[in-house]
Amino acid sequence: MTDKTNITLTINGHDHAIAVEPRRTLVDAIREDCGQTGTHIGCEHGICGACTVIVDGEPVRSCLMFAVQAAHKQIRTVEGLASGDTLHPMQQAFMDHHGLQCGFCTPGFLMLAVGVLERNPDISDDDLLDVLSSNLCRCTGYQGIIKAVRAAAIEMRK
Amino acid sequence: MTAHTKGTGLKWVGRAMRRVEDPALVQGQGKFTADLPAAHWVRFVRSPNAAGRIIGINKPDGALVITAADLTGVKKITPMLHKFAYRAVAQPILAENVVRYVGEAVAAVVAASEEEAEDIADLVELDIEQTAPVIDSRDALADGAPQIHAIAPGNVILEGKHKTPGFDEVWASAAKIITLDARSNRQNATPMEARAGHAVFDAVSGRVTLTCTTQMPHLMRTAIADVLGMRESDLRVIAPDVGGGFGQKMSLCAEYVVLVWLARKLKSSVAWTEDRRENLIASFHSRDQYIKLEAAFDKDAKLLALHADVISNVGAYSCFPTTSGVEPLMAMAEMPGPYDVQQYQCRARGVLTNTCTMAAYRGVSRPIITFTLERLMDKAANAFGIDAIDIRRRNLIDTFPYTSAMGLVYDEATYQQTLEMAVKAIDVPAFRARQTAARAQGRYLGLGIATFSERTGYGSPAFAARGMEITPGWETVILTVDPSGFVEARIGSSPHGQGLRTTLAQIIADEIGVTPDIIKIIHGDTDTSPYGWGTFASRSLVISGGATLIAAQKVRAKLIKIASHLLEASPDDIVLADGAATVAGTDRSITIGKMAREAYTQTHKFKGEIEPGMTESGTYDPPGTFSNACHVAIVEVDIETGQTKIEKFLVAEDAGKIINPMIADGQVIGGIAQGIGNALLEEIIYDEHGVPTTATLADYMPPTAREMPPIELHHIETMSTQSITKAKGLGEGGCIGAPAAIVNAINDALSPFGAALDEIPATPQRVRAALRTALSSPLWEGEKSNP
Numbered sequence: 027m028t029d030k031t032n033i034t035l036t037i038n039g040h041d042h043a044i045a046v047e048p049r050r051t052l053v054d055a056i057r058e059d060c061g062q063t064g065t066h067i068g069c070e071h072g073i074c075g076a077c078t079v080i081v082d083g084e085p086v087r088s089c090l091m092f093a094v095q096a097a098h099k100q101i102r103t104v105e106g107l108a109s110g111d112t113l114h115p116m117q118q119a120f121m122d123h124h125g126l127q128c129g130f131c132t133p134g135f136l137m138l139a140v141g142v143l144e145r146n147p148d149i150s151d152d153d154l155l156d157v158l159s160s161n162l163c164r165c166t167g168y169q170g171i172i173k174a175v176r177a178a179a180i181e182m183r184k
Numbered sequence: 185m186t187a188h189t190k191g192t193g194l195k196w197v198g199r200a201m202r203r204v205e206d207p208a209l210v211q212g213q214g215k216f217t218a219d220l221p222a223a224h225w226v227r228f229v230r231s232p233n234a235a236g237r238i239i240g241i242n243k244p245d246g247a248l249v250i251t252a253a254d255l256t257g258v259k260k261i262t263p264m265l266h267k268f269a270y271r272a273v274a275q276p277i278l279a280e281n282v283v284r285y286v287g288e289a290v291a292a293v294v295a296a297s298e299e300e301a302e303d304i305a306d307l308v309e310l311d312i313e314q315t316a317p318v319i320d321s322r323d324a325l326a327d328g329a330p331q332i333h334a335i336a337p338g339n340v341i342l343e344g345k346h347k348t349p350g351f352d353e354v355w356a357s358a359a360k361i362i363t364l365d366a367r368s369n370r371q372n373a374t375p376m377e378a379r380a381g382h383a384v385f386d387a388v389s390g391r392v393t394l395t396c397t398t399q400m401p402h403l404m405r406t407a408i409a410d411v412l413g414m415r416e417s418d419l420r421v422i423a424p425d426v427g428g429g430f431g432q433k434m435s436l437c438a439e440y441v442v443l444v445w446l447a448r449k450l451k452s453s454v455a456w457t458e459d460r461r462e463n464l465i466a467s468f469h470s471r472d473q474y475i476k477l478e479a480a481f482d483k484d485a486k487l488l489a490l491h492a493d494v495i496s497n498v499g500a501y502s503c504f505p506t507t508s509g510v511e512p513l514m515a516m517a518e519m520p521g522p523y524d525v526q527q528y529q530c531r532a533r534g535v536l537t538n539t540c541t542m543a544a545y546r547g548v549s550r551p552i553i554t555f556t557l558e559r560l561m562d563k564a565a566n567a568f569g570i571d572a573i574d575i576r577r578r579n580l581i582d583t584f585p586y587t588s589a590m591g592l593v594y595d596e597a598t599y600q601q602t603l604e605m606a607v608k609a610i611d612v613p614a615f616r617a618r619q620t621a622a623r624a625q626g627r628y629l630g631l632g633i634a635t636f637s638e639r640t641g642y643g644s645p646a647f648a649a650r651g652m653e654i655t656p657g658w659e660t661v662i663l664t665v666d667p668s669g670f671v672e673a674r675i676g677s678s679p680h681g682q683g684l685r686t687t688l689a690q691i692i693a694d695e696i697g698v699t700p701d702i703i704k705i706i707h708g709d710t711d712t713s714p715y716g717w718g719t720f721a722s723r724s725l726v727i728s729g730g731a732t733l734i735a736a737q738k739v740r741a742k743l744i745k746i747a748s749h750l751l752e753a754s755p756d757d758i759v760l761a762d763g764a765a766t767v768a769g770t771d772r773s774i775t776i777g778k779m780a781r782e783a784y785t786q787t788h789k790f791k792g793e794i795e796p797g798m799t800e801s802g803t804y805d806p807p808g809t810f811s812n813a814c815h816v817a818i819v820e821v822d823i824e825t826g827q828t829k830i831e832k833f834l835v836a837e838d839a840g841k842i843i844n845p846m847i848a849d850g851q852v853i854g855g856i857a858q859g860i861g862n863a864l865l866e867e868i869i870y871d872e873h874g875v876p877t878t879a880t881l882a883d884y885m886p887p888t889a890r891e892m893p894p895i896e897l898h899h900i901e902t903m904s905t906q907s908i909t910k911a912k913g914l915g916e917g918g919c920i921g922a923p924a925a926i927v928n929a930i931n932d933a934l935s936p937f938g939a940a941l942d943e944i945p946a947t948p949q950r951v952r953a954a955l956r957t958a959l960s961s962p963l964w965e966g967e968k969s970n971p
Contacts, residue, residue, distance in 0.1 A: 047299070063219035064212015066427070068376050069460040073881040076376060104212035117210040121202055124850045128681030129209030130377040130427025136210065159890035162881065164376045164428050165681050166850060167857030167918075168889040 033097040037062055038106030046093045052086075053077040055093035056103060064104040064133050068162065075161030078134040078141075079103050085141030104133035107140065115181035116140050116174070125174035127165030134161050139175045147183050151176065196690040196700055197909075200846035203686045204700070214425040217380035217395050222455035226446065227301035228439065229291040229308045230466055231283035234317035234538040234874025235330065238281055241291055242309040248294040249308055250442065252280040258445065259411045261436055263504040267651030268344045268513065271336035273536070275501040277411070277438045277445075283312060284332060284500035285538050286875050287466030292442050294450075298457065317538035317874040321497035322474065324537045332500060332536040341498055341508045344516045344532040348589050354489050354527045358480030362564040366556040367943040370472035370497070370868040371861075373545040374886050377427020378463035381440045382455040383447035392447045395422040399434040400718025401678055403654070405710050407436045407504055408444055419444065423708035423718075426680035430858070431544030432468050433680070434720045436504040464884055465876045469868055470545030472497035473511065475556045477519075480527075485568040487579045489527035490589075492519050492556075496542070496549075498534040503543035505654035508534040511542060513650050514549035517590050521557050522599045522637045522812060523579045528589035538874045544720065546855065550920045551862055554636040558924035559942055562632075562931065572928070573607050576635055594637065595906045597812040598838045603635055605898050606814040606836040615818060623936060628823055629831070630935070632928025634815045634921040640839075640913025641726025641906075642808030656717040658805035659728040663692065663735035665743075665798040667784045669763075669777025671696070671703040673735070676716010677728035678708045682915065683847040684724050688732045690843055691909060695736035696743060697760040698776060714801070722811075722913030725843060727804055730908045734802025745794055746779045809906040811914050813837035815856075815921035817893075819929040823937075823955060826948030828864055828930055830893035833922070837897070840904040840912035848914055853895055855918015861887045862919065863926035864945050934958070 030045040035052075037060055044059040051070075056062050056079065065088060068076030072090040079088045080102040088096075107114040116136050119125065126132040135158070142149065142157045149157070158172060208214055229241075229249075243249040260274035279290045291308055295301035318324045318332070324339040332339055381396040398404050401421040409416040426433065439456055446454040458467065473496045480489040494515045498508035512532035520528055565575040580599040587593050612631065619629045639646075644657025662674040673688060684707070689700035707713050716728070740760060747765030748755040757768045766773040780798050782789060787796040816834040821827070833856060842848045865885045869877050878884040903910040923944050930946050931939075939958035943950055 049299075057219070058221075062212075063216070064214075066216065066377070067218070067457075068378075069881050071460060071880050071882065074376065074460075104210075108211055113207075113210065120210050121206040124203070124846050126206060126209055127683070127850060127854060128376070128428040129205070129214050129425065130216065130375075132209055133212050155889055159888035162376060162886055162888060164374055164430070164858070164886060165854045167853035167855070167895070168887075168892050169853050169895060170850060172889060 031094055033094055035060060035093065035096060035101060036099065037101045037103055048092065048094055050093045051089050052091040052093045052096045053088035056088060062103050062105055066130055066133060068131065075138060076131050076134040078137045078161065080137055080141040083145065085138045102137070104136055107136060114140065116178040119174040119178035119181065123174035123177060124170040125166060131161060131163045135163065135171055139178065143179050143182050147179065196693040197843050199690065199844065201686060201690060201700065201844055203683045203847065204689065205683060205685055216377060216425050216427060217382055217397050218457045220382045220395060220455060222382055222453040224294050224296065224446070224450060224452055224454040225298045225301045226443065226454060226456040227293045227298070227305040228289040229293060229305050229310065231279060231286055231288045231290055231310065231312065233283055233312050233314050234286050234319070236283050236312040236314040238279060238283060238290065238310070239313050240311040242311065244304055244307040247304045250278070250292040250294065250446070251290065252276055252278040255445065257413060259413065261411060261438060261504050263502045263507040264653035265342060265507045265509050265651045266653065268342040268509060270342040270507065270509065273333045273336055273341055273502045275438065277441045285540050287462065287540055288500065289438060294446060294454065319537055319539055319870045319874050321472065321495050321535040321537055324535050332538065336536055339536040341502060341534045341536050342512065344513050345530070346516060346590060347529040348527050351489060351527045351529050355480050358488055359483040360481045360567060361478055362481065362560055362567055363478045364556060364560040364563060364942055366475045366477065366559060368471050368473045368552040368555065369945060371470050371545060371866050372464055372467065372868055372884060373430040373432035373470060375428030375430055375432060378458040378460055379433065379437060379439065379467055380457040381443045382453065383443040384453035385447045385451045387451060391418045391420060392444050393420040393422060394440060394444050395424055396440050397426050397433050398423045399429040399678055399680060399720050401708055402676060402710050402715045403505060403717065404436060404440065408441055411441050412445060421710045423678045423680070429680050430546040431548065431720060434718065435468055435543040460881060461879045464879050466540055468503060468543035469499060469540045470542055471552060472542065473515070473552050475515065475552065477556050477560050479560055479564060481564060485564065485570055485575050485578055487523055487525045490520055490525055492530040494530065494532035496532065496534050497537050497539065499537060499539045499541040501541045503541055505652065505656065506544055507652065508542065509650055510544050511549045515553050517592065518550060518639060519553050519557065520588050520590065521554060522581055522635050524581045526589050539870060546858060547916045547919045550636065550638065550916065551859065551923050554634055554920050555924040555927060555944060558634045558928055562928050572633055573603065573612065576603055576633065580635060594810045595904055596902050597637065597810050598900045598902055599635060599812050601900060602812060602814040602836040602838055605900070606816050606834055609836065609896065609898055610816045610834050628821045628933040630819050630821065630929040630931065630933025632817045632925045632932055634924035634928065636813060636921050638722065638811040638917045638920055639808055640722035640811050641806055642723070643727060643805035646808050658803055659716045659731045660714040660801055660803045661728060661731040661735045662714050662799060662801045663739050665739060665776065665780040667781050669775065669780045671698060672706055673703065673732060674706045674713045675728050676714050677724040678718040679724060680719060682719060682724060683844065684728065687725055687843045687847060688729060691729055691732050692736045695733060696740050696776070698763050722915035725911055726809065726907045726913050727806060729911060730804035730806060731802040733909050734804055735800050738800035738802065739798065742794065742798065742800065743776060743779055746783055747774055749790055749794070750774055750779065750782065804908070807906055809840065809904045809912045811837070811839040811912040811917055813917050813921055815925040817925040817929040819926060819933060821930055821933040821951060826951035828946060828951065830860065830926060833893045834896045835898065837914070837917060838900040838902050839914035840907060841901055841910035842899065843911055849897055851915050852897060852918045855916060856895060856922045857887050857892060859919040859922020860891060860926065862944060863923040864947070867945050
């Protein structure tokens with residue numbers, strides 16, 4: 027299992043040439059090989075969604091994808107959401123609506139919500155609730171997250 | 185001074201100020217333990233057996249594998265209580281000779297990467313001769329049960345007893361005795377960040393820095409130094425950003441001791457990141473209790489006496505610092521809850537089993553005792569033929585201060601008022617009409633009420649009453665205005681999601697007349713913050729907030745003194761506001777920045793009358809206060825599937841002065857979510873061999889956004905006389921009331937069938953079982969076909 031493969035991961039527009047074992051998960055490669063630790067690991071079972079990133083426009087659980095599968099794809103993580111000092115509307119909305127407490131699950135929720143709203147800006151409130159039910163948060167009781175995502179959806183449609 | 189507080193008071197306190205914690209966290213710039221690189225990684229080899237003798241540990245050739253035999257001179261974790269017939273059960277850092285639960289760490293594999301450590305760990309062979317385990321606490325109490333520790337015969341680690349004088353006489357006078365057998369199954373607090381530790385040795389100083397996911401960094405330093413027999417000053421503990429704790433991260437983890445030991449031995453950096461399976465089976469569990477509660481009422485449904493028998497399954501070892509007493513003793517102390525009852529008898533036992541060690545989890549016992557007591561009150565209301573609201577009106581405490589049968593002094597609260605507020609807001613008559621109409625259509629709605637008290641912000645006397653060897657309580661805050669006029673507060677509390685950096689800044693801002701954006705709160709590092717007890721037990725805003733206020737009052741006094749010198753005015757005429765001191769009624773003014781600069785650099789001006797610098801400290805150790813609330817749940821139960829849907833959840837709560845309404849509401853709502861998990865979803869299950877079968881988040885199920893009902897919050901603010909900020913704590917209330925309200929609502933929904941459910945979580949299987957039991961009863965006279 028120790029033979030490594032050379033791949034290039036493109037994260038937030040920057041290329042990272044790395045050598046990984048075939049078994050290396052995308053989240054481990056993002057965090058450890060590329061040093062982008064904003065993406066968190068909550069369960070490694072694909073259940074909690076803390077590791078959600080956007081790959082070629084789709085939110086994915088980066089603990090369930092191998093790094094080699096993401097080679098040459100466009101990967102977006104929480105570090106790439108803001109434009110310079112200007113926060114993404116989703117980040118601003120999470121702050122405005124108390125959508126986070128400890129902040130551990132937050133990057134995953136941000137990427138999930140941004141990924142879904144970019145694909146489907148007019149998603150219904152009920153479908154949005156289904157989407158948000160795919161990630162776990164233990165602190166907020168979700169009310170702040172739901173409010174934040176609905177508010178950001180309005181901003182993103184502008 | 186009081187004449188001039190106008191204009192400075194209540195400027196920031198009370199505002200829903202945005203959190204200063206958030207900008208970094210929403211940009212992925214939080215610093216969590218697992219983000220740190222290390223030269224060595226550890227994987228623990230854990231026992232696959234619940235009970236057995238270790239015959240041999242076969243290590244792969246050339247691998248660095250540490251076992252108990254290597255840890256010579258390392259003491260065992262031995263938490264201590266000096267009361268309640270406590271048995272000083274000791275936990276070896278790695279299992280020694282025997283294993284006592286599935287998941288107990290037996291060996292530590294050290295390698296250059298996590299993956300390599302995991303690969304090697306798979307090759308370590310444990311030769312364990314299995315012995316019979318005991319999993320359920322009632323089985324562990326039976327004659328002839330396997331003994332978990334020789335020092336605790338009968339598996340009882342502690343037994344608390346209380347009986348008020350005159351109990352028997354009053355009991356004998358009762359018009360009715362109501363009995364309830366309640367069962368709360370086992371939970372895991374489940375912070376989204378599992379545990380992690382990173383220890384690094386510094387060759388220059390000879391010190392080790394341990395960064396770990398803890399709620400109490402200073403006590404971890406004390407405890408680990410004790411166990412390793414090292415100088416405490418040679419250890420620095422850092423709690424960086426911590427991804428939730430909920431009590432699970434306030435106990436000493438043997439794993440962290442191993443990391444510090446290895447860092448010293450290897451003179452290098454060593455890290456461990458727990459995976460979710462380890463967290464679910466081998467971190468700390470909670471809430472595994474049986475409670476038999478009996479209540480004596482007079483003919484008017486007035487509660488006369490309570491009699492409780494609490495059996496708390498504490499797992500295989502005792503947790504440090506609270507000990508296994510944390511759940512049973514909390515249950516004993518606070519069982520009477522919000523009700524006026526002066527006769528009380530209780531026996532509360534902590535029982536050892538071959539399961540993961542129990543420790544604190546948000547609410548500590550109170551979700552269970554509230555569930556038990558509130559189920560009993562509903563049952564009593566039925567027996568008396570009166571309304572569930574009415575029986576509470578007759579029994580809730582309404583004169584203050586109130587001294588409980590256990591001697592706890594309840595400060596002023598609003599038990600009756602929050603009940604009235606909640607039932608009015610939910611509109612009970614309208615619900616009853618809707619319920620009746622729904623039943624006619626074969627739909628079963630229910631409404632459940634829970635009223636409770638939440639003891640918060642208690643200092644050292646409360647912990648001393650438990651006889652704890654380690655008696656937490658006080659907090660210290662060191663507040664400095666630096667020579668540039670910026671403010672920093674170093675605190676011993678260790679917030680990890682509670683927003684304390686925001687709320688403490690609000691308190692300071694008002695007291696010294698500055699804006700919160702120039703204030704930084706420094707915490708979570710034993711090198712840079714004063715000794716303190718961390719963040720747990722709904723204490724930080726009350727105790728650390730109180731210490732903050734005391735320190736800020738001292739800084740305020742000093743600023744006024746300096747202004748009086750520099751502006752040549754009487755201190756009584758100085759107004760401190762908007763970042764400056766002004767002589768009242770004049771335009772003579774000096775900024776706080778300028779005064780701070782002079783306090784450091786122009787001290788000769790003060791002729792020795794004012795100490796140089798601008799640092800003051802405050803320490804606060806309050807007696808404790810009581811928040812309170814009434815929770816109401818409306819549910820619909822699908823009697824075909826046993827599935828419960830919460831239609832609405834309403835809270836009327838009183839936590840004293842609210843410093844930041846946004847953060848306060850967030851704490852309540854987050855607590856309710858955990859209460860919903862406790863009520864309906866979350867259960868750690870062991871099979872008959874003691875193997876946990878809930879080892880992923882697909883098996884152990886915290887609520888998702890889909891399970892959350894609309895939540896409506898109502899507030900009353902009763903200014904606490906037992907807290908100098910007037911704030912009461914509110915970190916736990918949400919999860920304390922929710923299970924009781926929800927399960928009372930389920931029982932209300934099931935009432936047409938005469939079914940009763942007194943066990944949480946109220947899973948579909950349990951709801952169906954309750955229905956089947958009721959419908960197979962000869963007492964069932966309904967016409968409805970068997971659902």
